[in-house]
Amino acid sequence: MPDIIHLLPDSIANQIAAGEVIQRPASVVKELVENSIDAGASHVQVLIKDAGRTLIQVIDDGKGMSPTDARMAFERHATSKIKEASDLFALTTMGFRGEALPSIAAIAQVEVKSRREEDELGSLLVVSSSQLEKQEPVSCARGTSILVKNIFFNVPARRKFLKSNETERRNIFIEIERIALVHPEIEFTFIDNDVVSLHLSRTGLKQRITQLEGKSSNKQLVEIEEETTLVKIHGYVSRPEYAKKGRASQFFFVNNRFIRHPYFHRAVATAFEQLIAPNEKPSYFIFFQVDPESIDVNIHPTKTEVKFEDEQVIWQILMVTVKEALGRFNAVPSIDFDTEDAPKIPIFDSSHQVDMPHVDVDPTFNPFRSPYSGASKPPAPAFDWEQLYKGFEGDKDTSLFNVPGSVKDVPETDYFPEHYQYKQKYILTSVKSGLMVIDQHKAHIRILFDKYLTQVKDKKGVSQRMLFPEILELSASEAATLPSINDDLEALGFELSNLGNNSFAIQGIPSEIENSNSAQLVRSMINSSMAAENCVKDEIQESIALSLAKLTAIPYGRTLTSEEMLLMVSQLFASPTPSYTPDGQKVIALFSDEEIEKKMQK
Numbered sequence: 342m343p344d345i346i347h348l349l350p351d352s353i354a355n356q357i358a359a360g361e362v363i364q365r366p367a368s369v370v371k372e373l374v375e376n377s378i379d380a381g382a383s384h385v386q387v388l389i390k391d392a393g394r395t396l397i398q399v400i401d402d403g404k405g406m407s408p409t410d411a412r413m414a415f416e417r418h419a420t421s422k423i424k425e426a427s428d429l430f431a432l433t434t435m436g437f438r439g440e441a442l443p444s445i446a447a448i449a450q451v452e453v454k455s456r457r458e459e460d461e462l463g464s465l466l467v468v469s470s471s472q473l474e475k476q477e478p479v480s481c482a483r484g485t486s487i488l489v490k491n492i493f494f495n496v497p498a499r500r501k502f503l504k505s506n507e508t509e510r511r512n513i514f515i516e517i518e519r520i521a522l523v524h525p526e527i528e529f530t531f532i533d534n535d536v537v538s539l540h541l542s543r544t545g546l547k548q549r550i551t552q553l554e555g556k557s558s559n560k561q562l563v564e565i566e567e568e569t570t571l572v573k574i575h576g577y578v579s580r581p582e583y584a585k586k587g588r589a590s591q592f593f594f595v596n597n598r599f600i601r602h603p604y605f606h607r608a609v610a611t612a613f614e615q616l617i618a619p620n621e622k623p624s625y626f627i628f629f630q631v632d633p634e635s636i637d638v639n640i641h642p643t644k645t646e647v648k649f650e651d652e653q654v655i656w657q658i659l660m661v662t663v664k665e666a667l668g669r670f671n672a673v674p675s676i677d678f679d680t681e682d683a684p685k686i687p688i689f690d691s692s693h694q695v696d697m698p699h700v701d702v703d704p705t706f707n708p709f710r711s712p713y714s715g716a717s718k719p720p721a722p723a724f725d726w727e728q729l730y731k732g733f734e735g736d737k738d739t740s741l742f743n744v745p746g747s748v749k750d751v752p753e754t755d756y757f758p759e760h761y762q763y764k765q766k767y768i769l770t771s772v773k774s775g776l777m778v779i780d781q782h783k784a785h786i787r788i789l790f791d792k793y794l795t796q797v798k799d800k801k802g803v804s805q806r807m808l809f810p811e812i813l814e815l816s817a818s819e820a821a822t823l824p825s826i827n828d829d830l831e832a833l834g835f836e837l838s839n840l841g842n843n844s845f846a847i848q849g850i851p852s853e854i855e856n857s858n859s860a861q862l863v864r865s866m867i868n869s870s871m872a873a874e875n876c877v878k879d880e881i882q883e884s885i886a887l888s889l890a891k892l893t894a895i896p897y898g899r900t901l902t903s904e905e906m907l908l909m910v911s912q913l914f915a916s917p918t919p920s921y922t923p924d925g926q927k928v929i930a931l932f933s934d935e936e937i938e939k940k941m942q943k
């Protein structure tokens with residue numbers, strides 16, 4: 342029999358890699374603009390047609406590329422930005438993986454023109470489906486222009502997944518906005534279907550925010566600034582009186598990269614507590630500078646979640662910094678000194694006996710303690726509810742309240758009112774006919790099981806590459822079982838490579854899972870599949886999904902925010918069988934109004 346293993350052609354390997362880096366036109370815009378910034382551009386122009394479906398072009402006046410570099414740029418892992426692993430911890434550029442250009446060229450038709458200052462002629466390159474179709478000298482402006490036509494023309498399944506033009510255009514705008522906020526010193530022009538829809542001249546941060554948010558925002562902003570050994574914080578928050586009921590602009594950046602951070606969001610919200618109504622939101626634009634080694638290096642190109650080493654301390658610093666700034670700039674409502682309607686203060690009469698004024702002092706008073714939270718300590722880092730949210734991410738507009746699926750064995754809830762967490766174990770919520778108690782850990786197992794099982798069956802899991810793969814040493818029997826479930830593990834997003842001697846390197850894990858215990862996760866899935874009684878594929882897949890769900894579900898003892906609880910309840914009720922875990926444990930208990938009434942009468 343002939344040998345059957347062969348290397349994938351670059352075009353296919355690139356297309357696979359592209360799935361990770363390029364999800365939509367906005368990802369192309371992000372990658373190209375970041376490259377322009379890394380190239381030292383002072384003006385970046387972004388042109389799109391049909392929300393980026395037919396054309397995306399990014400033109401910069403940066404340092405350009407030599408003809409050889411322009412060609413090399415399309416090779417996988419070709420980068421000018423790092424040379425060795427240690428460079429990763431001192432990154433000053435936005436890109437470093439050398440994957441963007443080859444990924445883009447794998448799924449679109451790309452035309453590059455680039456010229457360095459010192460060259461008389463530049464180079465023109467045409468690459469389509471990873472094939473170099475043309476390279477020749479061309480006379481062009483200094484800098485680089487990259488034109489990307491017909492994104493996903495050769496991957497119809499991906500093209501089908503693009504959303505409405507409105508949504509794709511909004512996503513592009515969001516990427517430009519995030520980059521523009523970090524680089525007010527760079528001029529940006531955004532031309533949408535031949536119309537200049539945004540022009541940002543070079544300026545400082547406050548003005549850049551104003552350019553993006555509208556002129557009136559200028560007087561609404563309060564500067565925040567703090568420098569400690571752990572973190573430098575700088576940015577702006579909106580004054581409380583300008584808090585918004587609807588969408589507010591809320592941005593965190595760490596070392597100049599946009600991040601989401603629900604936990605730090607709560608620090609800002611806490612600083613604003615009592616200054617704004619509960620249904621209002623402050624805007625904020627907050628930049629953290631930290632030692633790159635103190636954060637989980639963002640190795641996933643599209644990942645916006647970042648873990649800090651000293652989260653609780655930074656939480657406190659942030660909360661106090663915002664609170665102080667609001668006070669310092671007199672952002673809290675001030676006393677009006679208009680005397681017209683002021684009460685008359687009687688003139689002192691020395692013939693009258695005067696009592697010593699009595700002052701009550703509360704020695705335990707802490708200005709940073711909210712009467713609601715009752716604690717000056719930051720809450721324990723919250724479970725990453727963004728991850729929870731991922732189940733709904735098919736369409737960002739999905740309302741949390743729009744719960745599909747019906748629930749037969751629990752009363753129907755057409756709304757989810759306030760939730761309350763009891764003993765960091767149960768979520769209590771009132772429903773039409775009484776009080777519902779939900780076990781947080783089991784509920785999350787049910788939610789994750791449903792999600793993982795769908796991923797296994799539909800092969801939908803998205804993988805996140807590990808920069809430093811974890812090594813998994815298996816027993817011989819475990820290693821022998823692995824091939825039979827490897828496709829299921831891959832469907833979830835795990836990528837293993839065989840090192841021989843029953844050792845495997847975990848090269849990739851599902852994007853929604855933190856990478857801390859990947860070896861343990863894989864081992865437990867192998868073991869549970871070994872335990873599945875008969876070797877029916879469905880059962881094996883269920884046992885894999887269940888063991889992964891059990892290990893990744895939020896534990897007891899974790900404090901949940903009201904958003905997290907809301908999300909959890911709404912996701913739970915999207916399940917066709919919310920009342921029990923897949924292995925038959927009770928998730929929900931219901932106490933009817935009558936039972937409660939009865940108890941109260943005795």
Ligand code: ADP
Binds near residue numbers: 405421443485
């Ligand atoms: P990365 O940015 O991670 O290095 P890319 O695939 O995005 O990988 O780009 C590969 C290389 O191509 C970059 O390292 C850079 O040297 C070069 N390059 C890409 N875009 C530009 C640009 N606009 N101007 C100058 N050089 C560029």
Ligand code: MG
Binds near residue numbers: 372375435437439441
């Ligand atoms: Mg790049």
